[in-house]
Amino acid sequence: MVSDPTCLHHFFKAQAEKTPTRLAVVSREDEKDYSELDRESDALSVYLRQHGVSPDDRVGIFMEPRAAYIVACIGVLKAGGAFMPLALESPENLLNNILETSKPTAIITTEQHSKRLSPGPNTHVLLIDTDTTWREISVEDRHLAISRHNLAFVPYTSGTTGDPNGVMQTHEGMISSYFGRYDFSSYQVGDKVACNIFFAWEFLRPLLNGGTVYVIPDDVVFLPRALLKYISENGITEMLFTPSLLQGIMNSVDADVLRADFKSLRVVWLNGEVVSGSLREQALAVLPASVRLFNTYSISEAHDVCTVELKSSPSDTSEVCPVGLPMRGVKVRVLPEGKRNLATDGTGELYIGGLGLARGYLGTAGMNEQKFVHVNGERYYASGDLVEIDHRGMVTVIGRNDSMVKIRGYTVYLGGIEETLRRHCDVLDAAVTVEGDDPNNRWLLAYVSRKPESTWG
Incomplete structure (x- = not known):
C-alpha cells in the first residue's frame, strides 16, 4: 500500500490500488x-533498473502515442528515472544532437522507429513491441530512494535560441501543477479524457485521479x-485543444454537426496559443451549455502557470482572453520595460516562481544563469512573454518580449499590430514581420488570412 505518496508514480499506484478494474488507457492497439x-x-x-537506470537518469521515449507509451513512462518513473519524449517528426540530426547532449541511460522505442536513432554505446535500447522479456520479470517489492526533488520529466524545447534545450522537471513541480489543475476540474467516475496534443504533458494527470485516458491516433x-x-x-468528456485546432474545426464543420458531436464534453482546455474573444464566443456557441471552458497558460520551464474559466471572462470579441490567475503554488511578477524591479501588476515581461519551476536546463549553465534568476532571495524564470497583470492578479499574454523591435527610432510591438489586425471583421489571423537589412531603412510587412465569410475579392 502507498501510505504517503510523494512522487508521481506513488499517486498512480495509490489510484491503481483504489480502482484496479477501472479502465486506465484505451488506444487503437490496446x-x-x-x-x-x-x-x-x-x-x-x-x-x-537491471539495465542501469537510477534516480535522475534520462530515458528516451520514441514512439507514437499509444498504451505502450504510457507503460514506458510510468515504468521509467518507478525505476527512478525521468522520461524524455523524443518527437517522431524531428529530423535525424536534431534527434542525434539531443541524444548526444542528454546522454540517456536507455531508450524505449519500437522496431520501426529505432532505425532512425544513433544512440551512444552506453545507451540501452528496448524495442518494446518485439522484445517481451521485460514482461516476464518478477516484480521486486523494494523501496527506492526517490524523492519529490528528483527528475521526472525532461521535455526538449527550442526556446528562443533555436537549439534544443532539455528542461529538467521534478516530481514536485509536476505534482504541484497537476493538483493546481484539479482545483479547477477534477475527475468523476466515467470521465474519458482524450489526449494527443501535448501528449507527454497531459496523459499522466488523469491517471493520478481516476480518469480514463483515450489516446487519439495521430x-x-x-x-x-x-x-x-x-x-x-x-x-469523450474532456479534451485539450490548441486554439488554432479548435478554430480550424469550427471553420470546417457546420455548427449543428459540432453541437451534436461535442455533446458528451464536460471540460475543454485551451492551451498553447492566444485565445481571441471571437474564438471564445464561437466555442461557447457550439459546445454544450454545461461545458466548462478553460484557458490555460503553460510553459515547459514552469509547467502550468495560470488558468481561467472563459465563461466568466469578458465577452468582447475584439479582445484577447486572459489566461487567468496564478494556480496553486505559482507566483507571477512582471518586469516593466526599462525597469529593474519586479512588480505585482502592470505590463512587461512575465517572471514565474513557485513549486512548478524546473530545476533548469540540462547541461547549459549559461542559459540557466540567464533565464533562471534570483530576485530578493526568490527564484524566478524569465519567460520572455509580454503580459499585462491587473490589480487582481489576472494575467493576459500579449506577445513575446522578442517581438518588440526598433523601427526608425520607435519601439514597435509586433504582437500589438497583429492583434489590431485581428480585430478587423474580415480577418481570421495575422502575422507581422520586419523587412530590410539596413537598420535605417526597415519596414513592416503584414500577412493576413481572411475569414470564410469575408467579402474580400
Whole structure:
C-alpha cells in the first residue's frame, strides 16, 4: 500500500490500488485497466533498473502515442528515472544532437522507429513491441530512494535560441501543477479524457485521479470530421485543444454537426496559443451549455502557470482572453520595460516562481544563469512573454518580449499590430514581420488570412 505518496508514480499506484478494474488507457492497439498498467509498469521498472537506470537518469521515449507509451513512462518513473519524449517528426540530426547532449541511460522505442536513432554505446535500447522479456520479470517489492526533488520529466524545447534545450522537471513541480489543475476540474467516475496534443504533458494527470485516458491516433487528431467522430463515438468528456485546432474545426464543420458531436464534453482546455474573444464566443456557441471552458497558460520551464474559466471572462470579441490567475503554488511578477524591479501588476515581461519551476536546463549553465534568476532571495524564470497583470492578479499574454523591435527610432510591438489586425471583421489571423537589412531603412510587412465569410475579392 502507498501510505504517503510523494512522487508521481506513488499517486498512480495509490489510484491503481483504489480502482484496479477501472479502465486506465484505451488506444487503437490496446486497452488496459489500472491493475494491468500498474503491473506492466512495475515489471518494466525492474527491467530498466537491471539495465542501469537510477534516480535522475534520462530515458528516451520514441514512439507514437499509444498504451505502450504510457507503460514506458510510468515504468521509467518507478525505476527512478525521468522520461524524455523524443518527437517522431524531428529530423535525424536534431534527434542525434539531443541524444548526444542528454546522454540517456536507455531508450524505449519500437522496431520501426529505432532505425532512425544513433544512440551512444552506453545507451540501452528496448524495442518494446518485439522484445517481451521485460514482461516476464518478477516484480521486486523494494523501496527506492526517490524523492519529490528528483527528475521526472525532461521535455526538449527550442526556446528562443533555436537549439534544443532539455528542461529538467521534478516530481514536485509536476505534482504541484497537476493538483493546481484539479482545483479547477477534477475527475468523476466515467470521465474519458482524450489526449494527443501535448501528449507527454497531459496523459499522466488523469491517471493520478481516476480518469480514463483515450489516446487519439495521430492520423485522426488533425482531421476535423475524423476527430469529431472519435469524440462522439467514444463519449469523450474532456479534451485539450490548441486554439488554432479548435478554430480550424469550427471553420470546417457546420455548427449543428459540432453541437451534436461535442455533446458528451464536460471540460475543454485551451492551451498553447492566444485565445481571441471571437474564438471564445464561437466555442461557447457550439459546445454544450454545461461545458466548462478553460484557458490555460503553460510553459515547459514552469509547467502550468495560470488558468481561467472563459465563461466568466469578458465577452468582447475584439479582445484577447486572459489566461487567468496564478494556480496553486505559482507566483507571477512582471518586469516593466526599462525597469529593474519586479512588480505585482502592470505590463512587461512575465517572471514565474513557485513549486512548478524546473530545476533548469540540462547541461547549459549559461542559459540557466540567464533565464533562471534570483530576485530578493526568490527564484524566478524569465519567460520572455509580454503580459499585462491587473490589480487582481489576472494575467493576459500579449506577445513575446522578442517581438518588440526598433523601427526608425520607435519601439514597435509586433504582437500589438497583429492583434489590431485581428480585430478587423474580415480577418481570421495575422502575422507581422520586419523587412530590410539596413537598420535605417526597415519596414513592416503584414500577412493576413481572411475569414470564410469575408467579402474580400
